[in-house]
Amino acid sequence: MGFIGNAIYLAFHPTQLRSIIQWKVWHNPPHERNAKNDTETQIICYKFLDQTSRSFSTVIKELHPELLLPITVFYLVLRGLDTIEDDTSIPLETKEPLLRNFKDFLTQDGWNFTGNRPEEKDRELLVQFQNVITEFKNMKPAYQAIVKDITDKMGNGMADYCVKAATEDASVKTIEEYDLYCFYVAGLVGEGLTRLFVEAEFGNPALMKRPELQKSMGLFLQKTNIIRDIREDFDDERRFWPKEIWSKHVNEFEDLFKPEHKEAALNCNSEMVLNALEHVEECLFYLAGLREQSVFNFCAIPQSMAIATLELCFRNYAVFERNVKITKGDACELMVQSTQNLNVLCQTFRRLTRAIHKKNTPKDPNFLKISITCGKIEKFIETIFPSQNAEDAKRRVSGELSKEELEKRKAEAENKSDVFFLLAIMGVIILIVAGVMVAAAWMLGARFDLAWQEIRSGNFRPPAPKSLTHNEL
Amino acid sequence: MSAKRRNLELGNVLVVGGCGFLGWHIVDHLLNFPSETDPSSALPKPQGDARFEYPTLGSRYPDYKATVSVVDLRTTHNRLPGANYYDGDITSVESMMKVFSAVKPDLVIHTATPSVLDGNKKLLHKVNVEGTRTLLEVAGGEHGDWGGKCKAFVYTSSSSVVHDTQSDLKNVNEEWPLIRGRLQKEYYSETKADAEEIVLKYNRQSPTNMVTCAIRPAGIYGEKDTTVTYKILEHGSQASPTVLKMQLGDNDNLFDFTYVGNIAYAHMLAGHRLLATYDRYESGQGGPLEHERVDGEAFNITNDSPIYFWDVTRAMWALIDRIVEPHQVWALPEGVLEIVGGLAESVMGLFGKTPRLTRRVVRYSCMTRYFSIEKAKYRLAYLPIVPVDEGVARAVGYVVESQRQTEEKKAL
Numbered sequence: 001m002g003f004i005g006n007a008i009y010l011a012f013h014p015t016q017l018r019s020i021i022q023w024k025v026w027h028n029p030p031h032e033r034n035a036k037n038d039t040e041t042q043i044i045c046y047k048f049l050d051q052t053s054r055s056f057s058t059v060i061k062e063l064h065p066e067l068l069l070p071i072t073v074f075y076l077v078l079r080g081l082d083t084i085e086d087d088t089s090i091p092l093e094t095k096e097p098l099l100r101n102f103k104d105f106l107t108q109d110g111w112n113f114t115g116n117r118p119e120e121k122d123r124e125l126l127v128q129f130q131n132v133i134t135e136f137k138n139m140k141p142a143y144q145a146i147v148k149d150i151t152d153k154m155g156n157g158m159a160d161y162c163v164k165a166a167t168e169d170a171s172v173k174t175i176e177e178y179d180l181y182c183f184y185v186a187g188l189v190g191e192g193l194t195r196l197f198v199e200a201e202f203g204n205p206a207l208m209k210r211p212e213l214q215k216s217m218g219l220f221l222q223k224t225n226i227i228r229d230i231r232e233d234f235d236d237e238r239r240f241w242p243k244e245i246w247s248k249h250v251n252e253f254e255d256l257f258k259p260e261h262k263e264a265a266l267n268c269n270s271e272m273v274l275n276a277l278e279h280v281e282e283c284l285f286y287l288a289g290l291r292e293q294s295v296f297n298f299c300a301i302p303q304s305m306a307i308a309t310l311e312l313c314f315r316n317y318a319v320f321e322r323n324v325k326i327t328k329g330d331a332c333e334l335m336v337q338s339t340q341n342l343n344v345l346c347q348t349f350r351r352l353t354r355a356i357h358k359k360n361t362p363k364d365p366n367f368l369k370i371s372i373t374c375g376k377i378e379k380f381i382e383t384i385f386p387s388q389n390a391e392d393a394k395r396r397v398s399g400e401l402s403k404e405e406l407e408k409r410k411a412e413a414e415n416k417s418d419v420f421f422l423l424a425i426m427g428v429i430i431l432i433v434a435g436v437m438v439a440a441a442w443m444l445g446a447r448f449d450l451a452w453q454e455i456r457s458g459n460f461r462p463p464a465p466k467s468l469t470h471n472e473l
Numbered sequence: 474m475s476a477k478r479r480n481l482e483l484g485n486v487l488v489v490g491g492c493g494f495l496g497w498h499i500v501d502h503l504l505n506f507p508s509e510t511d512p513s514s515a516l517p518k519p520q521g522d523a524r525f526e527y528p529t530l531g532s533r534y535p536d537y538k539a540t541v542s543v544v545d546l547r548t549t550h551n552r553l554p555g556a557n558y559y560d561g562d563i564t565s566v567e568s569m570m571k572v573f574s575a576v577k578p579d580l581v582i583h584t585a586t587p588s589v590l591d592g593n594k595k596l597l598h599k600v601n602v603e604g605t606r607t608l609l610e611v612a613g614g615e616h617g618d619w620g621g622k623c624k625a626f627v628y629t630s631s632s633s634v635v636h637d638t639q640s641d642l643k644n645v646n647e648e649w650p651l652i653r654g655r656l657q658k659e660y661y662s663e664t665k666a667d668a669e670e671i672v673l674k675y676n677r678q679s680p681t682n683m684v685t686c687a688i689r690p691a692g693i694y695g696e697k698d699t700t701v702t703y704k705i706l707e708h709g710s711q712a713s714p715t716v717l718k719m720q721l722g723d724n725d726n727l728f729d730f731t732y733v734g735n736i737a738y739a740h741m742l743a744g745h746r747l748l749a750t751y752d753r754y755e756s757g758q759g760g761p762l763e764h765e766r767v768d769g770e771a772f773n774i775t776n777d778s779p780i781y782f783w784d785v786t787r788a789m790w791a792l793i794d795r796i797v798e799p800h801q802v803w804a805l806p807e808g809v810l811e812i813v814g815g816l817a818e819s820v821m822g823l824f825g826k827t828p829r830l831t832r833r834v835v836r837y838s839c840m841t842r843y844f845s846i847e848k849a850k851y852r853l854a855y856l857p858i859v860p861v862d863e864g865v866a867r868a869v870g871y872v873v874e875s876q877r878q879t880e881e882k883k884a885l
Contacts, residue, residue: 354725357781361798362791365524368862371784375727379779379843382644390648393635397650 006328016329023332027339029062030294044131045072052079052122059301064294066200069135070143071298074192076132077106077151080113080125085158089117092166099159103152105129106136106144142199150192157184171239175275178242179219182226186218193299202292213289216282217299223276224306227269227313230256232323245271248365257320263363266315271366273314273356277373280307281380284349288342288384300338300345304352308334311352315359346381353377478532481745483539484624487578489563489608490585491543492551494697495629495690498737499582503541504555506531514553516696517874524792525870527863534738534858542576544569545585551697563604569611570619577621580744581612583672584629586665588700594660601664606671613679622681625747626672627740632691632729632773632844633659634666638833641726641841647689647771647848669771676769682754684747684768688739691775691844695733695864696871702789706872709790717790717797720783720804722839727779729843732864735857739774742853743767765852772849776857776864779843785865792869807839 010017038046049057049072060071084090084098094115105111111133113126125132136144161184164170172178194214197203207213226233226240233240239253249268250256256265283303290296308326313319326334337348357374360367395402401409442448486503490496501507507514509529519525541556548558561572563585583605587596605628610616612623635649636642638658642649651666669687676685694701709717746767754760761767787797814835817828849855859867 357784358724359799360784362787362796363798367791368780368784368788368865371780371788372778372861375779375781378727379644379777383845386644388641388643388645390646390650393645394650397652397656 010329013327013329016327019329019333019336023336027336030297031062031064031068033061033068034065041131041134042069044128045069045076045135048076048079048125048128048132052076052125055302059298062294063298064200064202064292067196067202067295070139070147070196071193073132073136073139074147074150074196076125077102077136077147078154078189079122080129080132081151081155081158083116083120083122083126084113085162087116087120090115092162095162096159099155099162102155103148106133106148106151109133109137143196146192146195146199150188154184154188157188172242174244175242178240178244181240182219182222183215186222187215188218190214190218197290197292197295202290202295204289204291207286207289210285213282213286216279217286217303220276220279220283221302221306223272223279224309224313227272227276228309228319228324230269230319231321241268241272245275262317265320266317267364267366269313269319270315270360270364270370273310274366274370274373276310277353277356277370277377280349280353280377284342284346284377284380284384287345293339296342297339301335304334304338304345304348305331307349307352311355314356315361315364343385346385350378350381479535481535481537481741482748483537483741483744484579484748485540485577486542486580486582486744487572487576488541488543488556489581489583490545490629491556491558492545492548493584493586494695494699495693495733495736496543496545496584497551497553497697498695498733499584499740500541500543500553500556502530502534502734502737502741503537503539504553505537506534507553507555511554516871517878518870519874519877525866525873527866530734530859534734535741537741542572542578544572544576563608564599566607566611566616569608570616573611573621573623574619577619578612578623580625580627580748581608581623582627582629582740582744583608584740586629597661597664601661602667602671605668609672609675609679609685613675613683614681615679623683624681624751625744626675626683626685627743627747628669628672628685628687629740630669630672630687630689630771631662631665632689632775633662634669634689636662636842638662639836639840642843643727643841644843644845645773646845647773673769673771677754682751684751684754686743686747686767686769687771688736688743689771689773689844690731690736690739691729691773691842692731693733693736694730695868698733698868701730702868702872705786705789706793706869709786709793709795717795718801718803720802721810721835722782722807723804724781724783724802726782726839726841727843728782728785728841729775729779730785730861730864731775732857732859732861732867734859734864735776736774738858739772739849739853739855742855743772746853767852770848770852772853772855773844773846774849774855775844775846776861777846777850778857778861780861782838785861788862788865789869792866793873807835810835810839 010020033046035043035046046057046061049060053075056075060075061068063071081099081102084095084102087095090098098113110130112129116123116126136147139147161170161181172181191211191214194203194207198205198208230241234257241253241256243253246253246256246268248271249264250261255261256268287296287300287303290299305326308330312324312326316324318324334348337344353374357371360370360374364370392402438448483503488496488499488503491500506529508516509531542559543556544559544561544563546560546562548560552558557576559572559575561568563569563583585600585604587593587600609626611619612626614622634651635645637652637656651670653663653666657663657666669689672685672687675683677683692701750761750766750768783802790797810830811832814828814830814832818831821828846855
């Protein structure tokens with residue numbers, strides 16, 4: 001859709017337009033990047049950030065200044081690693097040591113890599129990687145250690161995967177393997193980020209003691225992408241849906257895309273969504289541990305986008321035919337709701353959970369399991385933000401009124417006396433005015449005694465004027 | 474798996490109402506599931522249908538060590554091999570004394586109650602309140618020595634004791650007050666609350682210092698269930714496709730449905746803890762810490778996974794091949810239904826009948842009603858073992874196969 005297409009679409013979808021306007025007009029970044037004092041290498045790093053990621057660069061650039069650069073560097077390092085792994089033109093003998101040793105390049109001044117094929121879209125990042133290294137070395141040693149450690153783990157994880165792919169079948173078979181794959185791709189990032197947040201004192205240190213929480217954060221995002229991208233990945237000959245799940249519904253993976261297996265494909269899709277939804281409670285729990293607004297926004301936006309994407313993909317056959325995406329308006333609405341506080345975000349999660357539940361069908365073998373998972377998410381939200389309490393219930397039984405009710409009653413009583421007072425004043429004024437008028441009339445010669453007599457004898461109306469009979473002359 | 478299963482020693486157990494729905498399951502647990510090991514007491518279960526395949530109960534619940542006796546008004550049905558059965562009436566001291574001197578129980582599990590659907594007020598009060606009091610007093614040794622000492626008493630209360638049958642309940646815990654008198658619209662709940670209070674007040678008050686506690690299940694269902702599953706399947710099999718599509722309310726209301734086996738299991742955990750508490754007191758050690766206490770306490774027991782009310786209903790219907798898809802649903806708003814229900818009640822009332830659609834039914838289908846089980850998780854180490862979906866398959870499978878067998882017999 002070009003600009004015109006967008007304009008027409010929005011003209012017929014005013015709520016979408018409203019969300020976009022709301023986001024653009026009212027969103028105040030918690031921290032705005034001060035670009036004035038940036039060094040040349042920093043400017044280059046931010047330029048690469050914009051180029052390599054559209055979705056992440058906005059949220060990263062609103063981060064607290066303390067973490068802005070470390071997370072930018074962290075992102076670029078991982079992106080560099082990814083660019084080597086993705087490039088199928090690099091032979092395994094070259095690729096494996098590159099991936100395994102990538103962590104050491106981070107401290108080698110001037111290191112860069114020109115061995116990517118020209119069509120690799122982030123090739124330029126590695127060609128000019130010395131700038132990232134300069135900034136890496138400027139970071140606090142604690143941050144350096146974290147980024148290096150995650151780079152080490154991820155580089156080795158990727159190398160293992162490449163070796164496996166070259167020697168044997170690397171397709172994802174069990175759900176356990178699926179989780180492990182998602183952990184290497186996204187869970188590790190979550191671990192690195194969490195350590196950075198806690199190190200900067202923007203996250204509750206207890207987050208480090210519950211590693212399953214940050215793991216769920218990463219897995220939820222990655223699994224959502226895998227569900228959404230099924231068609232694109234299939235066309236690129238990649239398969240991430242675990243055989244343990246799809247084999248329950250179809251015999252061959254290709255069958256998922258055949259119209260005659262539409263029902264089976266939908267049931268398989270819903271089981272994949274069910275598998276992803278199981279992470280939601282832990283994601284919300286994790287978000288409750290964040291203490292700084294920009295860090296909260298940074299984590300919450302992708303999460304709400306993910307559940308909205310899941311809602312869009314759930315039992316939606318279009319995902320097997322083409323790429324589906326949430327609309328710009330919905331994305332803006334979600335961003336508004338993800339940049340306030342956990343309570344607002346939870347309401348969004350509840351709304352989307354219910355929307356999934358509304359599309360759930362008893363034909364699906366996992367119908368009840370999905371319903372149970374949705375209910376659990378709702379119950380979890382109710383435990384963090386209770387809407388009822390025992391004190392109110394006790395007061396109701398004892399007939400006592402709660403503090404708010406008492407105040408309300410008091411306010412009502414005050415209002416009532418105010419109204420009476422006003423009415424009384426008005427009554428007095430009316431009496432005075434009436435008195436003055438009567439007195440004035442009497443002065444001018446009004447005969448109240450005659451009027452009184454007439455009324456007593458039952459003549460409430462003035463006598464009708466005698467009809468003038470017009471006698472002909 | 475079986476090597477890791479925990480042992481639960483319960484001594485000499487008397488299950489009061491052991492031929493009822495919950496009581497039968499408690500006995501089945503205590504005897505380590507003769508329903509799964511003894512073909513003569515196997516439950517009807519459809520064969521060759523993957524929807525009704527599930528792992529055994531015995532492999533997941535604890536290994537119980539107990540001597541089991543049952544007392545019930547009539548013990549001719551719902552019997553299991555391995556338990557001793559006694560006919561008895563809990564409202565009669567004499568009858569109970571006889572049973573107690575024969576059984577000499579360490580632990581009493583009291584599940585006896587008339588059905589909720591039975592509106593007979595006099596009977597409800599007599600059995601639930603008077604019967605419970607008599608039973609307690611006999612167990613506590615107040616009516617004379619029966620030749621033993623009962624240490625612990627577990628009472629099956631109901632989560633409805635904190636519910637006025639009208640309001641929404643969201644994640645409600647045991648701190649909520651009992652609802653009685655003017656606010657309580659359901660007499661059954663009133664009697665359950667009275668009885669629960671009597672039981673909990675009786676904790677360590679008897680001559681024998683017997684300890685007591687109460688279990689409050691919510692939305693009990695499972696094999697042999699004559700209320701929830703039965704009603705839902707009755708409607709599902711009899712209603713026309715159009716009626717089946719009608720949904721009272723928006724179906725965003727979460728409701729607790731609890732598998733009967735999990736409730737039975739909670740009774741055993743409570744009994745086990747009570748016996749340990751009793752020994753603690755008797756040996757002169759101090760009582761348990763306040764936040765770990767089980768004696769004198771009530772516990773909500775659920776599956777800890779509330780479900781949208783109509784989803785359970787439709788899942789049950791789907792298992793009898795009556796599928797209502799989301800796009801076919803005709804959601805009727807509660808406000809309108811209240812009026813229709815009210816009208817139906819008053820018109821039918823003129824003829825002395827009650828309509829299918831009453832205001833009570835409407836409210837029940839539209840209300841949110843689920844409980845917190847944090848207390849039971851913490852103090853009883855309770856966790857639901859059988860998930861809701863498996864419970865649904867079990868409950869429906871039982872009905873489907875029983876009906877098939879009955880029809881087969883008829884055909885012969």
